[in-house]
Amino acid sequence: MSSAEEIAKTAAAASAVLRPVSNEARNAALTKIAEILMANKASIVEANKIDLENAEKNSVAGPLVKRLDLSKGDKFDAMCQGVLDVAALPDPIGKVTFASKLDDGLELYRLTCPIGVVLAIFESRPEVIANITALAIKSGNAVILKGGKESLSTFTVISKLVREALAGTEIPSGAVQLIESRQDVAGLLSQDQYIDLVIPRGSNELVRSIKDNTKIPVLGHADGLCNAYINGDADVDMAVRVVVDSKTNYVAACNAIEGLLIQRGEALTTLLPEIAKGLLTAGVTLKVTPEIADALAKAGVADAEKIVPAEDKDFETEFLSLVLAVGAVDGVEEAIAHINKHSSKHTDVIVTSSEETANKFMNSVDSAGVYWNASTRFADGFRYGFGTEVGISTSKIHARGPVGLEGLTCYHYQLRGSGQVAGDYVGAGGKKEFKHEKL
Amino acid sequence: MSSAEEIAKTAAAASAVLRPVSNEARNAALTKIAEILMANKASIVEANKIDLENAEKNSVAGPLVKRLDLSKGDKFDAMCQGVLDVAALPDPIGKVTFASKLDDGLELYRLTCPIGVVLAIFESRPEVIANITALAIKSGNAVILKGGKESLSTFTVISKLVREALAGTEIPSGAVQLIESRQDVAGLLSQDQYIDLVIPRGSNELVRSIKDNTKIPVLGHADGLCNAYINGDADVDMAVRVVVDSKTNYVAACNAIEGLLIQRGEALTTLLPEIAKGLLTAGVTLKVTPEIADALAKAGVADAEKIVPAEDKDFETEFLSLVLAVGAVDGVEEAIAHINKHSSKHTDVIVTSSEETANKFMNSVDSAGVYWNASTRFADGFRYGFGTEVGISTSKIHARGPVGLEGLTCYHYQLRGSGQVAGDYVGAGGKKEFKHEKL
Numbered sequence: 007m008s009s010a011e012e013i014a015k016t017a018a019a020a021s022a023v024l025r026p027v028s029n030e031a032r033n034a035a036l037t038k039i040a041e042i043l044m045a046n047k048a049s050i051v052e053a054n055k056i057d058l059e060n061a062e063k064n065s066v067a068g069p070l071v072k073r074l075d076l077s078k079g080d081k082f083d084a085m086c087q088g089v090l091d092v093a094a095l096p097d098p099i100g101k102v103t104f105a106s107k108l109d110d111g112l113e114l115y116r117l118t119c120p121i122g123v124v125l126a127i128f129e130s131r132p133e134v135i136a137n138i139t140a141l142a143i144k145s146g147n148a149v150i151l152k153g154g155k156e157s158l159s160t161f162t163v164i165s166k167l168v169r170e171a172l173a174g175t176e177i178p179s180g181a182v183q184l185i186e187s188r189q190d191v192a193g194l195l196s197q198d199q200y201i202d203l204v205i206p207r208g209s210n211e212l213v214r215s216i217k218d219n220t221k222i223p224v225l226g227h228a229d230g231l232c233n234a235y236i237n238g239d240a241d242v243d244m245a246v247r248v249v250v251d252s253k254t255n256y257v258a259a260c261n262a263i264e265g266l267l268i269q270r271g272e273a274l275t276t277l278l279p280e281i282a283k284g285l286l287t288a289g290v291t292l293k294v295t296p297e298i299a300d301a302l303a304k305a306g307v308a309d310a311e312k313i314v315p316a317e318d319k320d321f322e323t324e325f326l327s328l329v330l331a332v333g334a335v336d337g338v339e340e341a342i343a344h345i346n347k348h349s350s351k352h353t354d355v356i357v358t359s360s361e362e363t364a365n366k367f368m369n370s371v372d373s374a375g376v377y378w379n380a381s382t383r384f385a386d387g388f389r390y391g392f393g394t395e396v397g398i399s400t401s402k403i404h405a406r407g408p409v410g411l412e413g414l415t416c417y418h419y420q421l422r423g424s425g426q427v428a429g430d431y432v433g434a435g436g437k438k439e440f441k442h443e444k445l
Numbered sequence: 446m447s448s449a450e451e452i453a454k455t456a457a458a459a460s461a462v463l464r465p466v467s468n469e470a471r472n473a474a475l476t477k478i479a480e481i482l483m484a485n486k487a488s489i490v491e492a493n494k495i496d497l498e499n500a501e502k503n504s505v506a507g508p509l510v511k512r513l514d515l516s517k518g519d520k521f522d523a524m525c526q527g528v529l530d531v532a533a534l535p536d537p538i539g540k541v542t543f544a545s546k547l548d549d550g551l552e553l554y555r556l557t558c559p560i561g562v563v564l565a566i567f568e569s570r571p572e573v574i575a576n577i578t579a580l581a582i583k584s585g586n587a588v589i590l591k592g593g594k595e596s597l598s599t600f601t602v603i604s605k606l607v608r609e610a611l612a613g614t615e616i617p618s619g620a621v622q623l624i625e626s627r628q629d630v631a632g633l634l635s636q637d638q639y640i641d642l643v644i645p646r647g648s649n650e651l652v653r654s655i656k657d658n659t660k661i662p663v664l665g666h667a668d669g670l671c672n673a674y675i676n677g678d679a680d681v682d683m684a685v686r687v688v689v690d691s692k693t694n695y696v697a698a699c700n701a702i703e704g705l706l707i708q709r710g711e712a713l714t715t716l717l718p719e720i721a722k723g724l725l726t727a728g729v730t731l732k733v734t735p736e737i738a739d740a741l742a743k744a745g746v747a748d749a750e751k752i753v754p755a756e757d758k759d760f761e762t763e764f765l766s767l768v769l770a771v772g773a774v775d776g777v778e779e780a781i782a783h784i785n786k787h788s789s790k791h792t793d794v795i796v797t798s799s800e801e802t803a804n805k806f807m808n809s810v811d812s813a814g815v816y817w818n819a820s821t822r823f824a825d826g827f828r829y830g831f832g833t834e835v836g837i838s839t840s841k842i843h844a845r846g847p848v849g850l851e852g853l854t855c856y857h858y859q860l861r862g863s864g865q866v867a868g869d870y871v872g873a874g875g876k877k878e879f880k881h882e883k884l
Contacts, residue, residue: 022785026808106830112819114829121841122811202841221656223842244864251866255873346461368859369465372561380551380862388872390553390858391545391881402560402641403662404843407858419829419846420807423819425683427690433827434694442830 010193013150013183014200017123020180021148025120027176029097032143035175036093039143040086042171043136043164050167051077053159054132061156069258074156076132085133091393092140098411099146105445109431109438111424113445118415120146122202125194126396127216129208130154135161137394139168139182145414148181150201152191154208162186195220205409207397210324225409227400229350230260231324232382235341235367236281237358238273244379245277245357246284251381252355254288258326260398261353261375261385265321266332267341268298274334279305285330286312293320295333321348338363342370349373352400353385353407374399374406449632452589452622453639456562459619460587464559466615468536471582474614475532478582479525481610482575482603489606490516492598493571500595508697513595515571524572530832531579537850538585544884548870548877550863552884557854559585561641564633565835566655568647569593574600576833578607578621584853587620589640591630593647601625634659644848646836649763664848666839668789669699670763671821674780674806675720676797677712683818684716684796685723690820691794693727697765699837700792700814700824704760705771706780707737713773718744724769725751732759734772760787777802781809788812791839792824792846813838813845 043050054076061071076082104116124147128134135153142149153161165184172179185191194201198221206213206226213226234252236245252263268278278301282292286309293316294302302313320331321344335341338356345354353375356367364378375385385407387395392410399405405413430436482489493515500510515521543555563586567573574592581588592600604623611618624630633640637660645652645665652665673691675684691702707717717740721731725748732755733741741752759770760783774780777795784793792814795806803817814824824846826834831849838844844852869875 022782022809022811025811026805108823108828108830112823119811217660223662223840225842241864247864247866251868255866255868343461364861366465370461372461372464372558373857375858375860377860378862379864380860381866381868383867383873384547384551384860384862384865385858389547389867389870389879391547391879401662403664403855406855416842416845418812419814419824421814421816421819421823422803423817423823425680425686425818426823427686427694427820428822428828429690429694429820431828434822440828440830 010190010197013185013190014123014194014197016180017148017150017183018200020178021120021122023178024146024148024181027146029099031176032146033093035143035172035177036089036140038171038175039136039139039168040089040093042167043086043089046163046167047082050160050163051082053163054157056159057132057157066156070130070156073131076160081133085136088133088394089136089140092144092411095144095393095411098144098415103417107441107443107445108421109426109441112426113422115420115422116417117420119418121414121416123148123150123200124414125150125152125201125204125222127152127191127204127206127208127212128154130156132157132160132164135164135184138396141394141396141411141414143177143181145411147414149183150194151182151184153184158186192219195222198222205396223404225397225399225401225405225413227260227352227398229324229400230262230352230398231265231322231348231350232261232263232352233265233267233345233349233354234263234382235267235335235338235345235354235356236269236273236277237338237356237360237363238269238271238277239359239363240273240277240357241359242277242280246281248355248357248379248381249281250284250288252383253285253290253330254328255381255383257328259383261382262326263355263382264323264325264331265348266330267335267344268332270297270334270336274298274301275305278302279307282307282313282332289328291329293317293329293331297334298332324350338367342367345371345373350400351402352398353377353382355380355382449629449636452624452629453562453633453636455619456587456589456622457639459617460559460561462617463585463587463620466585468538470615471585472532474582474611474616475528475579477610477614478575478578478607479528479532481606482525482528485602485606486521489599489602490521492602493596495598496571496596505595509569509595512570515599520572524575527572527833528575528579531583531850534583534832534850537583537854542856546882546884547860547879548865549880551865552861554859554861555856556859558857560853560855562587562589562639563853564589564591564640564643564661566591566630566643566645566647566651567593569595571596571599571603574603574623577835580833580835580850580853582616582620584850586853588622589633590621590623592623597625631658634661637661644835662843664836664838664840664844664852666699666791666837668763668839669701669791669837670704670761670787670789671700671702671791672704672706672784672788672793673702673821674706674774674777674784674793674795675708675712675716676777676795676799676802677708677710677716678798678802679712679716679796680798681716681719685720687794687796687818687820688720689723689727691822692724692729692769693767694820694822696767698822700821701765702794702821703762703764703770704787705769706774706783707771709736709773709775713737713740714744717741718746721746721752721771728767730768732756732768732770736773737771763789777806781806784810784812789839790841791837792816792821794819794821
């Protein structure tokens with residue numbers, strides 16, 4: 007048996023034990039995890055220092071090092087509190103979402119249930135291992151974790167402590183397994199018999215390559231190619247604020263915009279120059295179509311270095327930096343068509359003073375998030391009020407947008423009878439009719 | 446551009462037009478489809494005759510020919526009525542399933558929406574094309590249809606009429622496309638840019654081979670390996686009825702049982718002989734473990750031809766015929782473990798007079814349907830009250846069990862703001878707190 011198969015089988019066995027465990031017992035385990043993490047702050051921070059030293063040795067970029075540092079500010083305490091916060095959320099399991107009386111003494115219930123075994127592949131931020139562990143246990147799933155190698159020491163200590171914490175609880179320790187190498191991931195992707203869902207967080211290439219190499223369903227954000235469309239009737243200050251925040255609040259985030267569309271006509275002389283000035287002041291390089299270049303020149307907005315010609319591919323590029331593609335469209339219809347064609351179906355925003363135009367945009371743009379007059383940066387589990395998130399999904403089925411506990415559940419049907427057989431009913435040989443009364 | 450790419454692009458373009466269409470307009474299109482089908486009964490039945498003649502020429506098996514015949518009984522009228530029944534169902538699109546006030550003037554809504562483009566691959570029953578077309582249009586999805594080749598003439602006429610019916614409606618005719626060959630399917634499976642979901646109905650091999658050859662999510666039932674477990678305290682008459690109906694009501698169905706487990710001890714002398722006699726009378730061959738063979742011999746139940754030794758693989762075989770694997774287990778825990786290991790997570794039933802034991806079974810068996818004292822044959826969209834179904838899913842995410850309109854929808858988030866930017870709020874550089882009040 008390969009090591010990957012062993013890991014997957016262990017997770018599946020743990021999932022079977024975990025499935026019927028009560029919310030109280032799941033919460034007790036989370037409380038114990040939070041306690042053991044708090045009690046072992048010193049050894050976790052020490053392991054984190056090793057990761058930081060290695061990062062320095064390997065010349066990891068400054069902003070990334072900052073994200074690795076668990077001792078910064080209240081990050082450690084927030085991580086532990088996060089586990090307790092998840093415990094405090096309502097039980098996501100066993101919720102009745104449909105109930106129907108098929109006939110007297112024959113009742114059908116649809117209840118939420120855990121998915122089973124989740125393989126989570128995530129980046130290097132050390133607190134993410136605690137977030138995902140908490141969400142997995144709370145939702146009754148076994149999880150196999152693979153974190154970015156830059157935080158391996160920290161992950162190893164935290165995962166050892168999590169397993170120690172689980173030892174005295176109803177949750178089997180196999181419910182949380184940490185794997186260390188990319189090789190292990192490759193092996194696990196063929197374990198579709200045991201693993202029910204892969205959640206990759208990370209680069210586009212990572213997500214694509216995972217989809218190419220597994221039969222297991224993948225819930226990933228392959229891209230964060232978000233767009234803003236400014237309708238001609240938009241309030242100018244609002245348009246500037248929303249566009250600048252959407253682009254610059256955190257350029258490396260998947261919910262930052264990469265494309266800006268402005269309605270042709272008056273808006274090119276009234277809205278465009280102000281938005282462009284706001285973006286240039288914030289340090290953004292504008293990749294513009296000839297039409298936008300002309301309009302900016304006419305309005306006297308000039309910056310030879312930061313206003314450059316756009317190529318077609320710029321409207322399909324996730325810059326993740328202070329670069330924005332800018333073009334013009336005839337109106338909301340063309341904006342919808344452009345976005346449905348070029349965006350990654352993550353989050354797209356319209357700025358307009360017309361509710362009718364906004365509704366047209368929101369009902370026609372096929373993205374996980376469709377916004378009206380608000381920054382795309384709100385697309386986030388914490389901001390949506392989900393406590394935390396396992397990721398932001400650009401999949402079209404199961405779960406879209408920020409994925410919290412609900413995305414880690416599915417449902418099953420319970421039929422409670424008193425000896426009924428199909429052969430007595432219409433359609434299967436009999437005469438009895440179904441009642442189908444809502445319960 | 447390949448023909449597959451053209452078909453996929455046409456569907457995606459139609460999906461974009463269909464997405465915002467109102468429920469009234471979708472219903473009007475369905476009504477027109479039902480009318481045009483009724484008005485053209487003669488030409489449809491004529492085409493169906495060609496399929497029947499070809500089936501006879503090609504020596505298609507009798508039961509299959511019967512399923513091809515659209516002129517039998519009220520089948521044709523039922524097909525047309527089915528389209529109207531789907532129209533009469535509540536609108537599955539635009540339902541608000543979550544609403545939260547993030548802050549004053551910043552409201553988050555989660556609404557159901559169409560998935561987009563669905564590729565449906567189904568068997569030869571001619572009425573299925575009408576069922577799936579109706580469900581797809583009602584749920585705002587474009588659909589590409591590939592039906593079994595035995596009904597090609599019928600499908601071709603029906604699909605031509607459907608497109609004629611759509612001509613005068615808000616639904617673009619590209620929303621329903623029929624493809625004819627397996628080659629086309631192969632080409633479409635690489636169109637993950639345009640197709641959002643594949644729903645295959647058919648053989649195990651078909652579903653597996655599709656999963657192997659596409660990055661598109663697949664919602665399929667790969668197997669119908671259902672089991673019945675008889676606890677020692679079961680009522681004997683009920684056990685006999687439920688087991689016999691589950692096995693014999695329609696042996697070729699995916700919701701028929703293929704395995705039977707009986708609790709060791711007294712039940713082997715009280716329940717087993719009666720159940721075995723019921724099954725033998727119904728013509729079922731029993732593949733039994735040595736323990737079951739002994740117990741039957743002791744009880745004087747003998748049939749040299751129909752009681753034969755089971756091999757291990759029989760407990761993982763979908764017989765789809767009058768054959769059943771029979772074994773003994775210590776009790777509900779072992780039954781749960783056996784089923785979670787060997788079943789296909791479709792539908793499994795316990796017969797017991799103890800609610801506690803039933804609950805243990807239903808909370809621990811990881812199948813789409815977990816039944817107590819009722820035949821597994823109830824696992825069906827019509828019997829569940831969903832009107833009709835696109836299939837029965839054994840996937841672990843998105844939709845499980847009989848899939849009706851809901852399984853053809855997903856959701857998106859609408860955020861309605863008044864110029865808010867993330868930078869003003871905690872976590873993204875600002876001081877404002879989120880309200881997260883339920884709306």
